[in-house]
Amino acid sequence: MSSLSASRRPHPALRWVHKQLFPNLLQSILTLATLGLLLWSVPKVLDWLIFSATFVGSSKADCVGGGACWLPVVNRIDLFVYGFYPDTETWRVNLAFVLAGAIIPLLYFKRIDRRWVLGYMMLLPFVMWWLLKGGLGLSSVSSTQFAGILVTVFLGVIGMLFALPMGILLALGRRSKKPAIKLLCVLYIELVRSVPVITLLFMASLMVQLFLPEGVTIDILARVLIVLVMFTAAYMAETIRGGLQGMAKGQYEAAKALGFSYWKTMSVIILPQVLRNTIPPLLTQFIGLFKETTLVVVVGVLDVVGIAMSTTSAPEWIGLEHEVYLFLAMFFFVICFALSRYARHLEKQLEKSR
Amino acid sequence: MRTSPLTSVRWSSVLQQALVLALVAALFYWLIQNASANLSALGIASGFDFLDQRAGYAISFSLIDYTPDDTYLRAYWVGLLNTLLVSVLSIALATLLGVILGVLRVSDNWLLNRMSYLAVEFLRNVPLIVHLIWWYGLMLAMPRVRDAIDVFGVGFLSNRGLTVPWASQGGLVGWALLWSLLGIILGGWLMSRYRTRLPWKGFGPPLWPALLVGAVLLPLLVYAVSDAQWQWELPEAKGFGFRGGITLTPELMALWMALSFYSASYIAEIVRGAIQSVPRGQYEASRALGFSETRTMFQLIVPQAIYPMIPQVTSTYLNIIKNSSLGVVVGYMELVSATGGTTLNQTGQAIECIALVMATYCVFSLVTSLLMNFYNHRIGLRTH
Structure with a gap:
């Protein structure tokens, strides 16, 4: 009897398969076609990527397996990560990476006082700058030795943290009741948002020199950093403005009733709530900035993309674009995807706590 | 003499804004001064004449x-x-x-x-x-x-x-696209005029067929009456x-x-x-x-x-x-x-x-x- 009842009420797994994969003819055909494509391609792709690939060797001649040749990445991994940073000083880069990465878990723990987190984030860019560039007891490293992932992380993290206060000020300015301040902020935000980043980077590399007094020069790394900060702040201002608009009116009125001044209202009541609510979109913005930093290659700063491009055009590794660019794509995908999942998670937590 | 709190607040606000504007103006003045000094040192004439x-x-x-x-x-x-x-x-x-x-x-x-x-x-x-x-x-x-x-x-x-x-003749494609665009505008305009006259709003025929017909028909029509060879x-x-x-x-x-x-x-x-x-x-x-x-x-x-x-x-x-x-x-x-x-x-x-x-x-x-x-x-x- 049990076999009969089982045939009438199919196993939950089978029901799932029926409902999700083969509900009708068209869907069934699509499912089968996709399955066929996957069965045909996945083994080939895996074979190329891993099983027939070459991971150990010293030159292109060692790649005989017929699969991917990961040697340009494997042999140049130090160049990809540290650029031309002095070998004896790489601990400073590692430490900077760890300090930057520590923000992510810090955002997670609700037990930690937010003021500590904010203080850490305010201090971090200066510490990172000091660690990487040197000075005050550490040997100084020239910007020309900066390259690879080091530059990408340096520009992304420092750019983001410097842009945050500027973005907050711009957002407050845009909502200000003082027409002159509002006008300036609106002009700035809209102007920056309507031009491509590349034109701003061109400005940094070709135009800034013209506007400075004779003899004053700014390092190219600092110039592109300033541009990225200016650019990110304009976008961030819009995110924070959205958060400010979403704030209940009663919050402002209560602060006014307590006799708080404008700055006290903002810093003690409004901004802490706004910042908490905008962590997920700000994290998304960081992903955007992290991807945008790759554009600095246009003005000759060798970030990780620059190193990859120089690797594919190096005579000993020529013709291995797919491997190098795939590595590059995976590098960005892993970081950005993880961060975007994390942002989603924080957003859900916020929704729950409301 | 005591000023009322309201006017003093307003004055301080105006003063603040004036200060910000003056700072921005000064910054721009400084930048432009530097730029003109640098440009004349380099021997580059400013202006759009080079175009x-x-x-x-x-x-x-x-x-x-x-x-x-x-x-x-x-x-x-x-x-x-x-x-x-x-x-x-x-x-x-x-x-x-x-x-x-x-x-x-x-x-x-x-x-x-x-x-x-x-x-x-x-x-x-x-x-x-x-x-x-x-x-x-x-x-x-x-x-x-x-x-x-x-x-x-x-x-x-x-x-x-x-x-x-x-x-x-490559130029023809440009003309075709132009007339096509005009056809879309014309079709959309005629259709929306027709739709506003219907007694029941929102139940008229959809807009897009008119746009499509306009986009295709007008260039063909113009092509037929002109002597261009496609x-x-x-x-x-x-x-x-x-x-x-x-x-x-x-x-x-x-x-x-x-x-x-x-x-x-x-x-x-x-x-x-x-x-x-x-x-x-x-x-x-x-x-x-x-x-x-x-x-x-x-x-x-x-x-x-x-x-x-x-x-x-x-x-x-x-x-x-x-x-x-x-x-x-x-x-x-x-x-x-x-x-x-x-x-x-x-x-x-x-x-x-x-x-x-x-x-x-x-x-x-x-x-x-x-x-x-x-x-x-x-x-x-x-x-x-």
């Missing part, structure tokens, strides 16, 4: 006639048209791919849903420049002209790019290149593909969000009334999802136009690489060139936001 000089550089892909003997101004127009060309091509392909991916993302089919999710996440989390250099490498690795890949018997894909048939020219391999047809250079192809695939992931997310924002009850009600899934989708869900989508899609399109400036990486001569790059390097007129490029982009976004405001105004009227 009339001979450009002297070649542009491999141009929609209008251009030789190195033309002026910098004409090079600017070539760049502008190239920006618009790659943007329009990318917008079309990105929309197509994005809608497909977005619809798959909300599909009940688990397998398709997951595949689309993977594709969208991969495409959007890899920077555009990585997409671009990968596509460019792929385009350059195509076979030589002699062994070109035949694309459905009409085009050829080789390391020179994609060669497709084109009208024997002829498709099929490309054929000839020596080291192709004769006939038009060749989309590898730079253009790479930029087109990279922009399309990258932006498609954003459009897919917008489409998914919009479809999911339609209340589930609508879907269930329609199924309860016995409508098929396809009819429910296209007659109920899509029309409701399309309005909230439009502002976001517009901003994605604007991003495509801005991102087309990445052409500078592969040497596609669009606005930034022509005027902001080569012209700037040759003339040294950094301020003018960058201002020109930035102003052009500002015009794009200004026009778009004006259209958006107009649209929002219309929709606002409709929902009330």
